[in-house]
Amino acid sequence: MTSLLKIMDVEKNVDTLHLGPIHLTIEPGTITTMVGANGAGKSTLFKLIMNLVKRDTGSIQLLDIETNGSDESWKQHITYQAQTVIGWEPFTGTKLKDFISSLYPHWNEALFQKIVDLLQIPLDERFAKLSQGNQQKLQLALALPRNTPLLLLDEPTSFLDIPAKQKLMNLLVEWMEQGDRAIFMTSHQSADIMKLSDYIVVLRNGKLMNKFEKESLIHRHRRYWISEQLPEEGIPGEIGRSTRYLVSNAPEQTESFLQQEQITWTQQESLDLEEILTQLIERR
Numbered sequence: 001m002t003s004l005l006k007i008m009d010v011e012k013n014v015d016t017l018h019l020g021p022i023h024l025t026i027e028p029g030t031i032t033t034m035v036g037a038n039g040a041g042k043s044t045l046f047k048l049i050m051n052l053v054k055r056d057t058g059s060i061q062l063l064d065i066e067t068n069g070s071d072e073s074w075k076q077h078i079t080y081q082a083q084t085v086i087g088w089e090p091f092t093g094t095k096l097k098d099f100i101s102s103l104y105p106h107w108n109e110a111l112f113q114k115i116v117d118l119l120q121i122p123l124d125e126r127f128a129k130l131s132q133g134n135q136q137k138l139q140l141a142l143a144l145p146r147n148t149p150l151l152l153l154d155e156p157t158s159f160l161d162i163p164a165k166q167k168l169m170n171l172l173v174e175w176m177e178q179g180d181r182a183i184f185m186t187s188h189q190s191a192d193i194m195k196l197s198d199y200i201v202v203l204r205n206g207k208l209m210n211k212f213e214k215e216s217l218i219h220r221h222r223r224y225w226i227s228e229q230l231p232e233e234g235i236p237g238e239i240g241r242s243t244r245y246l247v248s249n250a251p252e253q254t255e256s257f258l259q260q261e262q263i264t265w266t267q268q269e270s271l272d273l274e275e276i277l278t279q280l281i282e283r284r
């Protein structure tokens with residue numbers, strides 16, 4: 001399968017942060033969420049993809065076209081929703097829609113109207129006058145109908161109310177069903193990540209960790225409740241413990257060790273995604 005996006009050996013120094021080297025591909029039909037601590041470099045990576053920030057080294061290709069070359073046709077194939085937009089303040093939603101829709105040949109007017117109705121977005125107010133949540137709703141209403149193969153969303157739900165979040169989840173799932181397309185997003189909201197993501201990538205101190213398949217990530221993180229004393233040295237798979245439990249990211253190895261040492265567990269359970277992400281983001 002041809003990748004929509006290929007990021008290869010990309011590095012960038014921003015102030016004290018050294019981002020990279022980053023290797024990542026995004027395939028059609030997938031939703032990938034990038035998680036990481038504040039300041040880890042997630043928004044910077046999106047700006048590098050869009051060539052809004054110049055990379056120091058490496059290659060970024062959208063549909064095999066370098067995003068820093070003279071051929072700018074790749075811009076037709078990607079929609080980027082930044083955390084904050086600049087320049088929209090004086091315009092109403094209607095004016096912004098007229099302008100943006102004229103730039104995208106596959107603009108879906110019916111989808112725009114559907115999102116406006118569903119999220120009750122006021123179109124005749126100037127952008128600057130809208131609440132942060134309504135600004136974010138309008139950004140989404142102006143993003144999805146562009147119908148580009150790749151959608152880059154930087155924290156798309158951070159200001160949305162609870163019903164709007166739910167409606168957006170459904171809209172994104174419907175959007176994905178319409179063809180060979182992909183979403184690459186960042187989020188700090190575990191519920192969104194849980195509902196939407198096929199893959200999770202973790203950015204830690206500028207380094208991109210493995211690309212994890214969400215279901216297998218959940219499957220392989222388990223907590224064992226143990227009433228006996230645990231040996232002091234590390235147990236295979238151990239990534240955390242308290243006096244009453246042990247947390248593992250390799251359950252088969254952990255269980256075989258515990259059985260071998262004749263240590264019994266009273267109960268075991270999956271970790272929820274928020275605990276798993278905390279482990280991944282903070283692991284030293």
Ligand SMILES: Nc1ncnc2c1ncn2[C@@H]1O[C@H](COP(=O)(O)OP(=O)(O)OP(=O)(O)O)[C@@H](O)[C@H]1O
Nearest residue numbers: 014015016017036037038039040041042043044045
């Ligand atoms: N406009 C800027 N001027 C100077 N430094 C910047 C700027 N934007 C980002 N940086 C630097 O890049 C680092 C990464 O910032 P970035 O916004 O990419 O992080 P992030 O992972 O998206 O964080 P958050 O989760 O808080 O949105 C920051 O810690 C800062 O040092």
